[in-house]
Amino acid sequence: MKLPRLTSSTARHPLLLTLLATMWLVTLPNMALWRQLAQLPEVTGLRGLLFGLGLALGIASLTHALLSLLNWRGLLKPVLTLFLLSAASGAYFMWSYGIVIDATMIVNVMQTDPREAGDLLNWRLLLSLVFLGILPAVWLWRQPVQPVAWTRRLWTNALAFAVSMAVLVISLLLIYQDFASVMRNHTQMRYLINPLNSFYAVGRVVAQPLERSHQTVEPIGQDARLALPASAQPATLIVVVGETARSGNFGVNGYERDTTPRLAREDIVSLRNVWSCGTSTAASLPCMFSHLGKEAYEKRKANHESLVDVLQHAGLAVLWVDNQSGCKGVCARVPNFSTAGLKVPEQCESGECHDEVMLHDLDQRIAQLPAERRAKGVVVFMHQMGSHGPAYHKRAPATFKRFMPECSSNALQECERQQVVNAYDNTIAYTDHFLGQTIDWLKKRPGPSAMVYLADHGESLGENNLYLHGLPYAIAPDVQKRVPWITWSSTSFVQQRGLQKNCLQDKQMSAISHDHFFHSVMGMAGVRSTEYKTELDIYSSCMKP
Numbered sequence: 001m002k003l004p005r006l007t008s009s010t011a012r013h014p015l016l017l018t019l020l021a022t023m024w025l026v027t028l029p030n031m032a033l034w035r036q037l038a039q040l041p042e043v044t045g046l047r048g049l050l051f052g053l054g055l056a057l058g059i060a061s062l063t064h065a066l067l068s069l070l071n072w073r074g075l076l077k078p079v080l081t082l083f084l085l086s087a088a089s090g091a092y093f094m095w096s097y098g099i100v101i102d103a104t105m106i107v108n109v110m111q112t113d114p115r116e117a118g119d120l121l122n123w124r125l126l127l128s129l130v131f132l133g134i135l136p137a138v139w140l141w142r143q144p145v146q147p148v149a150w151t152r153r154l155w156t157n158a159l160a161f162a163v164s165m166a167v168l169v170i171s172l173l174l175i176y177q178d179f180a181s182v183m184r185n186h187t188q189m190r191y192l193i194n195p196l197n198s199f200y201a202v203g204r205v206v207a208q209p210l211e212r213s214h215q216t217v218e219p220i221g222q223d224a225r226l227a228l229p230a231s232a233q234p235a236t237l238i239v240v241v242g243e244t245a246r247s248g249n250f251g252v253n254g255y256e257r258d259t260t261p262r263l264a265r266e267d268i269v270s271l272r273n274v275w276s277c278g279t280s281t282a283a284s285l286p287c288m289f290s291h292l293g294k295e296a297y298e299k300r301k302a303n304h305e306s307l308v309d310v311l312q313h314a315g316l317a318v319l320w321v322d323n324q325s326g327c328k329g330v331c332a333r334v335p336n337f338s339t340a341g342l343k344v345p346e347q348c349e350s351g352e353c354h355d356e357v358m359l360h361d362l363d364q365r366i367a368q369l370p371a372e373r374r375a376k377g378v379v380v381f382m383h384q385m386g387s388h389g390p391a392y393h394k395r396a397p398a399t400f401k402r403f404m405p406e407c408s409s410n411a412l413q414e415c416e417r418q419q420v421v422n423a424y425d426n427t428i429a430y431t432d433h434f435l436g437q438t439i440d441w442l443k444k445r446p447g448p449s450a451m452v453y454l455a456d457h458g459e460s461l462g463e464n465n466l467y468l469h470g471l472p473y474a475i476a477p478d479v480q481k482r483v484p485w486i487t488w489s490s491t492s493f494v495q496q497r498g499l500q501k502n503c504l505q506d507k508q509m510s511a512i513s514h515d516h517f518f519h520s521v522m523g524m525a526g527v528r529s530t531e532y533k534t535e536l537d538i539y540s541s542c543m544k545p
């Protein structure tokens, strides 16, 4: 048998490579989009099929138009490789977890630490990377490309771009009626167009700093002061910033499972109708610590100091302890401590510490804060690892795993749904224990003390095939947005501030949001400044002067 010799006649024309890559990208790597389309009730039957074909043609033309601009010698193969690998990784997460890729998701990815990234690695991800991205890229690099003079290539590219744009316009015109209604009613669909969604989102993230001056942080609340009688005993306030806690999975909030036996024994008030600012840590955390509130925060033109700074300006001893991937900038200007690298026996296993570690040596850490500040009062922020997924099974020590069997894989879709819920509920049971230990710690402190616990966002646990969190706010299900807000206060705190717990209890079902957090924590800390708004302090109407 005679093997074909590699001659210039077997070399591929560059245009053929962009066409083949486009056809590949629009099919398998976009399966999440096609699955979603197939489930839409308004486009079914033959009309649905035609709509799908029209949309596929439109997406292919758009992708190909973009590739035509980048079809240059030396550039084509790297560009196509980038397209293939982006598409492969995006496809896995969209298909498996029902997420979409937008600017917030890109920020989340950029802020992920190696520990979190390790949680996401599994053989399914590797398999889809290999099959959807690496193998096609290997094939691509093995193809000899016909040398085409650059003038001729310029003409070919221009023509390919023009034809692609023409096909795009024609295909959209043909399906315009359905296209307009689907895009209006299901805005998330455009974040599924792979890999253009990733490129668009990265572009948005890069453009954002240009829209707002990122370097400077404008001070706020510099007039903050402690508004308590000089004779008042200094208080200790612990603010626990929860992670990925869904309100409905707390026993104290009426969940059918008793996930919170420890909190149920304490005299706490748990608010059940609280809504987060965003659906991810990167979106929620800076927003809840901002004085602006969700709406103004999202439109902000400048960056401001946070709640933590205002308490510091008031002269209090402020400390931030972090058992998460960082405080997203809100604690940058106050004493802060990360548990990363701690090796406390029994609390730190496999490179990660359970939340209780934040109470370890806390007395000593507070003692290191300036004495004149401590004399006014102490506020400690504790940022939990909480229920961070998908490796829920890593978040709770074995002794707290009461709901079995639990999913012990990070590929959640491999487990039965009930096992995913079990693993998640075990993390809530551990948070219950952690909050109980925090209350015990506070009870031993001299002077009045209180704890405020509020989570950053909720979580999807397989409802409608959605997992994790981070969907755009407008389309995210309520379970990603409804968060627990729990308050505990010591008897002497109640006496000092005239706090009426039954008044607070009456707000159990009142609509409350992260917008209230900034002002309510100021209220609990006894701090006032021009930024403080009484109407947004959920405690103020329940405190008798």
Ligand SMILES: [Zn+2]
Binding pocket: 243, 244, 280, 281, 282, 456, 457
């Ligand atoms: Zn979070």
